[in-house]
Amino acid sequence: MKYISTRGNVEPRGFIETVLMGLADDGGLMIPAEIPVISPATLVEWENLSYQELFLEIFLYYVNDEIPLEDLKEMVAKSYSTFRDPAITPVKPITDKLYVLELFHGPTFAFKDVALQFMGELYSYISKKQGEIIHILGATSGDTGAAAIQGVRGKEGIRICVLHPHQKVSKVQELQMTTVNDANVLNLSVKGNFDDCQRIIKELFGDLGFKGEHHLRAINSINFVRILAQTVYYFYAYLQVVKTNKDASINFSIPSGNFGNVFSGYLAKRMGLPVNKLIIATNENNILERFIQTGEYKPGDFLSTYSPSMDIQIASNFERYLYYLVGEDAEKVSAYMKKFQDEGQIVIGAEAMQQVHAEFAAYGVKNAECLQVISKYKANHEYLLDPHTACGIAAYETYSGDNEVCVSFATAHPAKFDEAIKLCNIEQVLPAEIQQLLVMPQYQTIVDNSKEEIVKQLEAFYSRATDVVEN
Numbered sequence: 001m002k003y004i005s006t007r008g009n010v011e012p013r014g015f016i017e018t019v020l021m022g023l024a025d026d027g028g029l030m031i032p033a034e035i036p037v038i039s040p041a042t043l044v045e046w047e048n049l050s051y052q053e054l055f056l057e058i059f060l061y062y063v064n065d066e067i068p069l070e071d072l073k074e075m076v077a078k079s080y081s082t083f084r085d086p087a088i089t090p091v092k093p094i095t096d097k098l099y100v101l102e103l104f105h106g107p108t109f110a111f112k113d114v115a116l117q118f119m120g121e122l123y124s125y126i127s128k129k130q131g132e133i134i135h136i137l138g139a140t141s142g143d144t145g146a147a148a149i150q151g152v153r154g155k156e157g158i159r160i161c162v163l164h165p166h167q168k169v170s171k172v173q174e175l176q177m178t179t180v181n182d183a184n185v186l187n188l189s190v191k192g193n194f195d196d197c198q199r200i201i202k203e204l205f206g207d208l209g210f211k212g213e214h215h216l217r218a219i220n221s222i223n224f225v226r227i228l229a230q231t232v233y234y235f236y237a238y239l240q241v242v243k244t245n246k247d248a249s250i251n252f253s254i255p256s257g258n259f260g261n262v263f264s265g266y267l268a269k270r271m272g273l274p275v276n277k278l279i280i281a282t283n284e285n286n287i288l289e290r291f292i293q294t295g296e297y298k299p300g301d302f303l304s305t306y307s308p309s310m311d312i313q314i315a316s317n318f319e320r321y322l323y324y325l326v327g328e329d330a331e332k333v334s335a336y337m338k339k340f341q342d343e344g345q346i347v348i349g350a351e352a353m354q355q356v357h358a359e360f361a362a363y364g365v366k367n368a369e370c371l372q373v374i375s376k377y378k379a380n381h382e383y384l385l386d387p388h389t390a391c392g393i394a395a396y397e398t399y400s401g402d403n404e405v406c407v408s409f410a411t412a413h414p415a416k417f418d419e420a421i422k423l424c425n426i427e428q429v430l431p432a433e434i435q436q437l438l439v440m441p442q443y444q445t446i447v448d449n450s451k452e453e454i455v456k457q458l459e460a461f462y463s464r465a466t467d468v469v470e471n
């Protein structure tokens with residue numbers, strides 16, 4: 001398997017090179033040159049595999065022989081040994097038409113752990129095997145940063161810097177990142193929003209001299225391995241649900257911001273998973289909903305909502321979908337992305353939009369509706385949704401059809417967003433792991449929303465660091 005860029009100006013690369021490249025060197029995003037197709041017979045054979053076994057089966061289509069099977073197995077075992085549920089991502093029935101896929105049983109109580117526990121192991125493996133220095137640079141609206149820090153904590157040869165928007169993440173998210181006082185962790189709290197943080201890190205990854213000099217590596221969903229690791233739970237959930245819903249069409253409803261999780265579902269679909277519709281749920285930052293409705297992809301004004309992790313205007317992975325939408329034509333993607341940069345919008349024609357509508361539905365959830373859904377599911381089903389998950393459920397309710405079953409993603413545990421839960425007059429008991437954070441000291445540097453300021457911070461961070469990679 002080789003990997004190429006959505007913009008067509010990167011020589012095909014292997015799996016590990018692709019992981020290390022993160023953002024493609026031509027500014028695009030890496031994707032497989034050809035997507036492997038899993039046959040219906042193979043899907044049946046996978047029906048009773050554990051999560052870890054399924055992960056291995058899927059990854060074997062992608063890693064070539066660059067990682068020996070025994071090493072991959074060991075990494076996968078370690079990655080998921082930290083999860084609190086033996087099923088890793090259990091599927092819970094709520095009604096006969098609705099299942100919730102709980103993706104929050106990892107160390108930081110959000111879906112990001114599923115991929116980032118593995119990426120921590122993978123980076124550590126590459127660092128040891130190849131003597132690679134790994135300097136992770138990431139942007140977060142709250143969950144990726146916490147999960148990435150936990151994923152690499154205590155791992156030799158790795159340093160991590162995470163940019164989060166100052167006072168625009170929940171208290172628990174902030175504490176999960178900033179109570180870590182390890183010498184190899186730097187938390188920068190940027191006076192801006194998530195889009196600013198993402199723009200700055202993309203600019204730094206795009207400066208190939210700076211990226212090479214400082215060995216910058218990505219943990220955001222710009223890195224293809226994040227996308228791939230997230231496809232596993234689509235397969236896992238489908239294989240559980242189909243057992244009792246043989247003739248139903250199966251939809252997935254996905255709380256969305258950066259479009260990484262949805263794109264993983266799209267990849268699963270192209271790999272042959274018989275998904276009916278991917279339902280994109282956003283909050284009031286609804287660029288994706290507006291795109292699906294009008295064909296116009298254009299950022300609006302940034303709004304702070306009860307689901308802060310989805311307070312995102314520019315959905316990074318949209319470019320990966322665009323590549324497939326325009327018939328895998330990298331020149332067209334480059335032209336569209338240039339237009340987006342110069343004019344701030346992309347418009348897709350009516351014919352292509354028919355294809356979009358065959359694959360996706362989208363719904364933007366207003367703040368008040370988000371709280372109503374949390375209250376309703378607590379009262380009617382004794383199930384407490386976090387505000388992101390509630391957006392997914394509201395979108396499912398809007399698009400549930402006859403003979404359709406929906407798997408709605410629970411992307412975070414409600415304890416991470418107690419601010420919103422309290423507004424519903426619901427008292428929850430916080431898990432001990434979260435409770436203990438509330439009294440810990442915090443370590444973070446508040447910085448201006450400027451690339452130059454971040455560069456200064458990074459250079460100081462790297463000059464402080466002294467650890468050596470051992471083979």
Ligand SMILES: Cc1ncc(COP(=O)(O)O)c(C=O)c1O
Binds near residue numbers: 221259310388
């Ligand atoms: C809890 C939660 N739900 C949903 C999302 C949106 O996922 P994506 O950015 O992959 O669209 C995020 C952030 O990514 C998140 O942290």
Ligand SMILES: N[C@@H](CCOP(=O)(O)O)C(=O)O
Binds near residue numbers: 140144220309
């Ligand atoms: N919601 C995310 C934003 C970053 O998304 P990613 O999937 O590209 O890492 C977060 O919680 O940080």
